[in-house]
Amino acid sequence: MLGGERKRKFRDSGRTRERLLQAAFQEVYRYGFQSAAIDTILAATNVTKGALYYHFDSKEALGHAIVDEIVANLVRDRWLLPLQRSQDKDPIDALIGIVQAIPARPRDVRSGCPLVNLAQEMSQLDEQFRKRLERLFLAWQEGIATLLRKGQSEGTVRRDLVPEATASFLIAMVEGYEVLAKNAQDARVWEVGITNIVGWLRSLRASGKRKRG
Amino acid sequence: MLGGERKRKFRDSGRTRERLLQAAFQEVYRYGFQSAAIDTILAATNVTKGALYYHFDSKEALGHAIVDEIVANLVRDRWLLPLQRSQDKDPIDALIGIVQAIPARPRDVRSGCPLVNLAQEMSQLDEQFRKRLERLFLAWQEGIATLLRKGQSEGTVRRDLVPEATASFLIAMVEGYEVLAKNAQDARVWEVGITNIVGWLRSLRASGKRKRG
DNA sequence: CACCTAACATACCAACAAGTATGTATGTCA
DNA sequence: TGACATACATACTTGTTGGTATGTTAGGTG
Numbered sequence: 001m002l003g004g005e006r007k008r009k010f011r012d013s014g015r016t017r018e019r020l021l022q023a024a025f026q027e028v029y030r031y032g033f034q035s036a037a038i039d040t041i042l043a044a045t046n047v048t049k050g051a052l053y054y055h056f057d058s059k060e061a062l063g064h065a066i067v068d069e070i071v072a073n074l075v076r077d078r079w080l081l082p083l084q085r086s087q088d089k090d091p092i093d094a095l096i097g098i099v100q101a102i103p104a105r106p107r108d109v110r111s112g113c114p115l116v117n118l119a120q121e122m123s124q125l126d127e128q129f130r131k132r133l134e135r136l137f138l139a140w141q142e143g144i145a146t147l148l149r150k151g152q153s154e155g156t157v158r159r160d161l162v163p164e165a166t167a168s169f170l171i172a173m174v175e176g177y178e179v180l181a182k183n184a185q186d187a188r189v190w191e192v193g194i195t196n197i198v199g200w201l202r203s204l205r206a207s208g209k210r211k212r213g
Numbered sequence: 214m215l216g217g218e219r220k221r222k223f224r225d226s227g228r229t230r231e232r233l234l235q236a237a238f239q240e241v242y243r244y245g246f247q248s249a250a251i252d253t254i255l256a257a258t259n260v261t262k263g264a265l266y267y268h269f270d271s272k273e274a275l276g277h278a279i280v281d282e283i284v285a286n287l288v289r290d291r292w293l294l295p296l297q298r299s300q301d302k303d304p305i306d307a308l309i310g311i312v313q314a315i316p317a318r319p320r321d322v323r324s325g326c327p328l329v330n331l332a333q334e335m336s337q338l339d340e341q342f343r344k345r346l347e348r349l350f351l352a353w354q355e356g357i358a359t360l361l362r363k364g365q366s367e368g369t370v371r372r373d374l375v376p377e378a379t380a381s382f383l384i385a386m387v388e389g390y391e392v393l394a395k396n397a398q399d400a401r402v403w404e405v406g407i408t409n410i411v412g413w414l415r416s417l418r419a420s421g422k423r424k425r426g
Numbered sequence: 427c428a429c430c431t432a433a434c435a436t437a438c439c440a441a442c443a444a445g446t447a448t449g450t451a452t453g454t455c456a
Numbered sequence: 457t458g459a460c461a462t463a464c465a466t467a468c469t470t471g472t473t474g475g476t477a478t479g480t481t482a483g484g485t486g
Binding site for chain 2: 030031032034035110112116117119120121123124125130133134137165166168169171172173174175176177179182183184185189192193195196200203
């Protein structure tokens with residue numbers, strides 16, 4: 001007995017917090033942090049203001065939690081974990097696969113990348129925000145750079161390129177197209193971008209392959 | 214007599230409008246459109262609310278004017294005119310020069326690109342904004358594509374690439390790095406980006422040159 | 427069962443926002 | 457010179473915002 005799940009609809013602190021975070025993320029993702037309205041988040045979750053301010057000290061703290069928990073997880077799920085999981089594959093093929101797996105549904109394209117959205121809006125206005133976002137960017141970059149280094153030592157990636165700089169180049173391309181596609185509100189812009197990025201990725205291959213040949 | 218300039222300090226409608234636009238641009242550039250405060254613009258210009266709403270129907274109309282007049286001029290001055298002026302030069306060299314001429318002072322890097330800032334914030338929220346911004350993006354892309362086409366017909370640019378797609382690729386790179394550098398609040402990120410972009414631009418050259426040898 | 431605190435709920439506030447109603451001064455032209 | 461539209465100035469309204477002060481209730485503990 002002692003049903004762990006049943007009747008846990010009320011007074012489940014962790015779940016309330018999680019629901020607030022999710023709704024807040026959606027609101028911020030849509031309207032930006034500054035224009036995100038607390039009342040909208042409350043309406044979406046059927047939670048009251050007292051409850052929200054019990055879980056989060058301020059709107060700013062709520063925003064920081066969104067970055068630390070939700071956006072960080074997105075980066076992890078879409079990049080860091082796939083990068084780790086492809087330790088045994090060809091690095092370039094792995095990167096191509098990851099890039100092509102970025103959500104390309106109209107809804108995603110129209111809303112843009114959460115990380116870029118927040119960085120663009122907040123990095124100049126709130127140093128706390130900026131630092132948190134920079135952590136994610138650096139982890140992202142480092143994940144790619146590590147894979148590139150591995151490819152270089154294995155002879156599948158050109159040795160003349162600097163892993164960190166190349167990684168940031170890839171990130172810049174992805175984000176740049178994300179902005180373009182978002183402005184165009186058109187998934188085809190994104191698809192063209194993917195094609196171009198993939199073409200560029202192929203150009204990173206070492207010309208004379210060592211392994212397996 | 215009839216001094217055209219003297220005592221034209223007051224009641225100069227055009228000048229008042231222009232000052233409002235400039236101050237509004239600065240405010241929007243800094244805080245974003247939604248968070249830009251009319252009162253701040255008024256304080257910065259010593260203009261009253263009645264005067265502002267005489268020149269602009271609404272905050273939205275003010276924002277549209279910023280895009281149409283100020284941001285459009287930035288695109289024109291930094292890209293379209295330089296692109297036209299370099300009709301006689303090697304297209305790749307011209308593009309490299311233009312990219313390297315993008316303002317890289319810390320202040321510019323930290324604030325980002327006005328066009329990207331606005332696109333990122335508004336394209337999903339206000340179709341009027343989006344359309345105006347898209348006009349600028351398309352003009353930008355077309356300017357680059359035209360130069361690439363010229364290079365292709367002259368034999369200095371690779372014939373296998375699609376001018377429009379390549380142009381948008383370049384734009385995505387520039388904007389992507391602009392976002393990265395803005396988030397890092399570090400001009401060095403931008404400089405690394407320029408180096409990478411220039412390297413990529415060189416890869417667009419036709420391998421065997423036809424003209425001049 | 428009593429008690430206590432974590433987890434909420436309600437009602438309110440002060441600040442600020444965009445926008446407007448209305449008044450006033452200025453230049454122009456008959 | 458006087459009428460009149462242009463170009464402003466002032467004061468106000470209405471709505472929204474993040475935040476808070478003060479309750480109330482659930483649920484575990486002794």
